[in-house]
Amino acid sequence: MDINQLEVLVTVAREKSFSRAAEALGRTQPAISQAIRRLEDDVGEKLFDRSSKDGTLTFAGEVLLEHAEAMLALRVNAKNAIRELKGLRRGKVTISANEHTVFFLLPVIEEFLSRHPAIKIEVQRGVASRIPKQITAREVELGVISFAPEDPSLISVPIVTDDLVMIVSPEHPLAGRGKVSLSDVAEEEFIAHNAPSPYRRRVIEAFAKHRVELRISVELPSLEAIKLLVMKNVGVALVPRLAARAEIENGRLSEINIREIKLTRELHIVYRRNSQLSHAAEAFLEAARSQRTGQKKK
Numbered sequence: 001m002d003i004n005q006l007e008v009l010v011t012v013a014r015e016k017s018f019s020r021a022a023e024a025l026g027r028t029q030p031a032i033s034q035a036i037r038r039l040e041d042d043v044g045e046k047l048f049d050r051s052s053k054d055g056t057l058t059f060a061g062e063v064l065l066e067h068a069e070a071m072l073a074l075r076v077n078a079k080n081a082i083r084e085l086k087g088l089r090r091g092k093v094t095i096s097a098n099e100h101t102v103f104f105l106l107p108v109i110e111e112f113l114s115r116h117p118a119i120k121i122e123v124q125r126g127v128a129s130r131i132p133k134q135i136t137a138r139e140v141e142l143g144v145i146s147f148a149p150e151d152p153s154l155i156s157v158p159i160v161t162d163d164l165v166m167i168v169s170p171e172h173p174l175a176g177r178g179k180v181s182l183s184d185v186a187e188e189e190f191i192a193h194n195a196p197s198p199y200r201r202r203v204i205e206a207f208a209k210h211r212v213e214l215r216i217s218v219e220l221p222s223l224e225a226i227k228l229l230v231m232k233n234v235g236v237a238l239v240p241r242l243a244a245r246a247e248i249e250n251g252r253l254s255e256i257n258i259r260e261i262k263l264t265r266e267l268h269i270v271y272r273r274n275s276q277l278s279h280a281a282e283a284f285l286e287a288a289r290s291q292r293t294g295q296k297k298k
Contacts, residue, residue: 001042003075006068008035009047013065016055039064088116091280096126096134097144099223103242104144104160104267112287119280128197135270141281146265147198156268159288164199164263165241166256167248169233175254182212182260189217189235191226199263203238206261227253240265 012021012032022029040047047061057065085091093112097105102123109121126134131143132151148156166185168175174184192200207214217235220226226237227244231252238261247253269288271277277285 001039003071005035005039005042006064006071008032009039009061009065010068010072012036012048012055013057013061018055021055086279088279088283089118091118091278092120092122093142093278093280093284094122094124094140095142095144095284096124096131096140098126098128098131100240100243101128101144101146101267103240103245104162108284108288108291111291112284115287116280116283119283121284132270135272138272138275141271141277142284143270144267145270146267148268149270153273154270155273156270157285157289158266158268160242160267160291162240162242162265162267163257164203164238164261164265165244166236166238166258167227167230167244167253168236168256169231170251170254171233172236172254174236174256177256179257179259182207182210182258185236185258186212187215189215191218191220191229191235191237192216193223193226193239194219194221199265202263203261210260 008021008025011024012018015021015024018032018036019029022032025032036047043060043064045060045064046058047064049056049058081090095105102125105123112119112121124134124140126140126143128145128147131145132149132154134140135143136151136153144159146162148158166180174180177184204214218229220229223239223243226239227247229235230237231247241248241255244253244255248255269285271281271285
């Protein structure tokens with residue numbers, strides 16, 4: 001049996017007439033009769049009492065009618081669900097980001113939800129080196145990384161630039177200086193993230209090049225913990241500005257640029273090249289691009 005035959009069954013039962021059912025469905029009466037005969041052959045039972053002129057169902061017909069109505073209702077629900085996905089009235093975006101790049105997502109998420117409040121956003125914590133593999137393995141739709149992946153099966157869209165800045169407590173003697181040299185921070189105790197990264201290596205190289213000792217007194221696995229210690233004036237830290245933007249803007253941390261260290265990174269959203277993104281993921285990309293446009297205007 002197929003869905004069209006079930007639709008004929010439901011329509012004949014509702015109209016109580018083969019001719020009226022044919023009119024309602026825009027088909028000929030012989031076509032309606034043939035559809036019912038094929039359905040009866042398929043189930044092995046008579047579905048209508050042919051001695052009756054008002055399309056009376058047999059007991060088997062009544063049983064099948066109940067299931068047919070349920071199946072047709074499922075078809076309607078399925079079509080409505082797809083329309084809701086397309087209209088962004090339901091759906092989910094799955095994203096992978098690490099502890100650094102997730103801060104970029106916060107304003108994008110705010111912008112996206114203001115446009116599409118019914119869409120769920122699911123951000124998984126990933127390791128930067130593995131995020132491209134998560135994309136190709138279809139574990140997530142989108143990834144946020146600070147480099148353009150070499151994998152040709154991925155598309156990389158640059159979204160936002162981020163600078164490495166030094167953060168200090170507002171009570172620190174350097175607070176408010178704006179810009180200093182490496183020699184000015186030679187005696188500072190640095191609180192560092194213990195994850196290896198190209199930026200950590202470049203910072204170490206910059207200090208070594210200028211013959212300034214980099215004094216790392218504490219290493220932590222969490223940016224949030226690093227910021228809390230800096231707020232308590234336990235030490236200073238070099239972090240991506242996006243990761244400390246809220247605290248800098250509300251005065252809980254002070255931002256300082258080191259002249260000899262100018263590290264700017266470009267964050268990318270990546271996704272599979274030959275796959276159709278969900279409507280929700282496409283909309284999220286659009287929100288991210290609008291954030292980049294807004295950043296350029298500032």
